[in-house]
Amino acid sequence: MAIYRLIRKQHIPATVDEVWNFFSNPANLAAITPDYMRFTVTSPPHTGDIYPGQIITYKVSPLLGIPLSWMTEITHVVPGKLFVDEQRQGPYSLWHHQHLFEQDGNGTLMTDIVHYKIPLGPLGVLAKSLFVGKQLEDIFEYRRKVVEEKFG
Numbered sequence: 001m002a003i004y005r006l007i008r009k010q011h012i013p014a015t016v017d018e019v020w021n022f023f024s025n026p027a028n029l030a031a032i033t034p035d036y037m038r039f040t041v042t043s044p045p046h047t048g049d050i051y052p053g054q055i056i057t058y059k060v061s062p063l064l065g066i067p068l069s070w071m072t073e074i075t076h077v078v079p080g081k082l083f084v085d086e087q088r089q090g091p092y093s094l095w096h097h098q099h100l101f102e103q104d105g106n107g108t109l110m111t112d113i114v115h116y117k118i119p120l121g122p123l124g125v126l127a128k129s130l131f132v133g134k135q136l137e138d139i140f141e142y143r144r145k146v147v148e149e150k151f152g
Helices: 016-023 121-151
Strands: 004-012 055-063 066-078 082-089 094-104 107-117
Touching (some): 016 094, 016 107, 016 121
Antiparallel strands (some): 055 066, 066 082, 082 094, 094 107
């Protein structure tokens, strides 16, 4: 079945360090996720830097308020430049999310590249066309607005 790709870029008027510190902290994930998703980080708080092998667990309700468990692993980290999270358990057959940060004039260019695959064969393809694709677009648009408000 198809593997889909979502790419989003956002210029943020803040230093790479400020943007990196915000996005690499799992405690900030709920703030950039729409309320209707009821997103909650369930893994114990982590006070240090993110690291390869780090497991983060969540509860999320993407459809009809039905809660799902989601587990991701941080698989790659280049501090201040990039990190990758990959789903280990959750709603997708594949979830590979690259977070890239680079100095851009007087701010930071943040790029997200998500590769994902939906389970259930033809039903998954139908779900993608009916609501999953739009929902992901909406989530990243919500995030863009929250980040714009936070960083100016």
